[in-house]
Amino acid sequence: MRVSILSALTLLFRALASAAPAPVPQEAVSTTTLPDGATTVLPVVASTNTSVASDQLDDLASFAADYTNSTFNEASSKQKRGGCTLSNLSIRREWGTLSATEQEAYTKAALCLQAKQAKTPSSLIPGAKSRFDDFVGTHINQTMTIHYTGTFLAWHRYFTWSYEQALRNECGYTGTQPYWNWGKTAETGVESSPIFDGSATSMSGNGAYVAGEGNVVLGGNGLPDLLLPRGSGGGCVTSGPFKDMKVNLGPVSLGLTNGTSESNGDGLSYNPRCLKRDLTTAVNQKYANATAIVNQILKPKDVYDFQMTMQGYPGSGNIGVHGGGHYTIGGDPGRDLFVSPGDPVFYLHHGMIDRTWWIWQTLDIQERTGAQGISGTGTFLDSPPSANTTLDTVIDLGYAAGPPVTMRDLMSTTSGPFCYIYL
Numbered sequence: 001m002r003v004s005i006l007s008a009l010t011l012l013f014r015a016l017a018s019a020a021p022a023p024v025p026q027e028a029v030s031t032t033t034l035p036d037g038a039t040t041v042l043p044v045v046a047s048t049n050t051s052v053a054s055d056q057l058d059d060l061a062s063f064a065a066d067y068t069n070s071t072f073n074e075a076s077s078k079q080k081r082g083g084c085t086l087s088n089l090s091i092r093r094e095w096g097t098l099s100a101t102e103q104e105a106y107t108k109a110a111l112c113l114q115a116k117q118a119k120t121p122s123s124l125i126p127g128a129k130s131r132f133d134d135f136v137g138t139h140i141n142q143t144m145t146i147h148y149t150g151t152f153l154a155w156h157r158y159f160t161w162s163y164e165q166a167l168r169n170e171c172g173y174t175g176t177q178p179y180w181n182w183g184k185t186a187e188t189g190v191e192s193s194p195i196f197d198g199s200a201t202s203m204s205g206n207g208a209y210v211a212g213e214g215n216v217v218l219g220g221n222g223l224p225d226l227l228l229p230r231g232s233g234g235g236c237v238t239s240g241p242f243k244d245m246k247v248n249l250g251p252v253s254l255g256l257t258n259g260t261s262e263s264n265g266d267g268l269s270y271n272p273r274c275l276k277r278d279l280t281t282a283v284n285q286k287y288a289n290a291t292a293i294v295n296q297i298l299k300p301k302d303v304y305d306f307q308m309t310m311q312g313y314p315g316s317g318n319i320g321v322h323g324g325g326h327y328t329i330g331g332d333p334g335r336d337l338f339v340s341p342g343d344p345v346f347y348l349h350h351g352m353i354d355r356t357w358w359i360w361q362t363l364d365i366q367e368r369t370g371a372q373g374i375s376g377t378g379t380f381l382d383s384p385p386s387a388n389t390t391l392d393t394v395i396d397l398g399y400a401a402g403p404p405v406t407m408r409d410l411m412s413t414t415s416g417p418f419c420y421i422y423l
């Protein structure tokens with residue numbers, strides 16, 4: 001939406017349309033000017049009505065795409081960019097908007113990575129049997145230095161991008177990394193969504209129903225317990241492209257539905273087992289509905305608040321949209337902070353994490369893609385204490401992908417080595 005009057009009318013109409021039962025205040029909006037001079041109208045407060053919030057999210061995402069497109073029209077910005085132009089810009093899309101052919105091409109490429117030999121030496125990670133496992137192993141090894149750290153957002157951006165590159169360069173995939181809009185599945189229910197309905201064009205469905213499951217209990221380390229309900233599955237995934245896949249690594253810190261957790265040492269040994277899921281719409285609706293997503297984008301004014309809100313302030317009782325997505329998937333390795341990339345849907349979840357960051361960054365692009373866009377240190381909640389993350393901090397994905405890069409290269413999706421946006 002680039003025409004301000006039209007946008008204003010649309011938003012006004014939506015505000016009025018949602019006001020049927022009782023008068024509600026008109027949505028607060030602000031007018032923003034794009035680099036090429038066009039103006040756009042954006043919400044400033046998330047609507048508590050999730051269907052209105054869903055439209056707000058669409059408006060914010062359109063703004064971010066328009067903004068990026070608009071910078072391409074500026075001759076001066078072209079030199080700053082590492083060869084990213086409108087003609088080679090790739091567009092990442094929501095899973096449900098892909099054609100059946102595109103969806104099947106994506107899962108076929110993921111299965112191809114699972115069938116290709118690992119690059120990681122078995123002396124380092126004995127359980128890493130495939131190229132897909134190279135990524136899981138790297139995530140396990142670095143878990144304590146990439147979550148609740150200054151590198152969290154950028155590390156996962158590079159990780160997801162590298163996985164997309166592996167699909168393309170090693171498995172003949174010609175599309176882009178799709179994402180999972182949590183706001184949509186919160187509305188429809190996860191089980192029936194195009195991502196999780198278990199059809200041939202899905203990312204595989206639920207796990208088989210397991211009776212007698214209880215709650216997942218988060219907390220520990222002196223924090224109050226946080227109970228998450230069980231989902232509608234719990235057992236092995238039985239349908240769709242990944243029904244026969246093997247999870248080779250882990251578990252390391254797998255939350256079980258009896259309040260305990262499970263590990264297999266460091267998780268690096270060979271431990272083949274089925275992929276389990278426990279799809280949990282209630283968790284999706286509580287922590288990652290459209291209102292939560294729009295709040296995630298509109299409320300935090302600095303990156304510290306942005307990344308803490310996203311991962312959940314410890315002890316707050318809120319696990320954020322990041323935890324919300326992971327615990328909506330559930331199962332094994334879905335509930336394992338270390339091994340979660342062992343479920344291929346991880347990359348759709350982290351696509352949306354990255355999209356959310358990208359939108360938030362675009363709202364104040366200079367500040368949020370520069371040094372001010374980094375906060376935190378190199379260790380989980382700074383424990384043990386470590387040096388601040390800076391633009392010069394190096395990110396190394398090990399045998400999953402290369403080469404090591406600095407944070408500086410990861411802050412923008414269009415002005416460093418990356419060249420993509422989201423629709």
Ligand SMILES: [Cu+2]
Nearest residue numbers: 139146147156
């Ligand atoms: Cu992670």
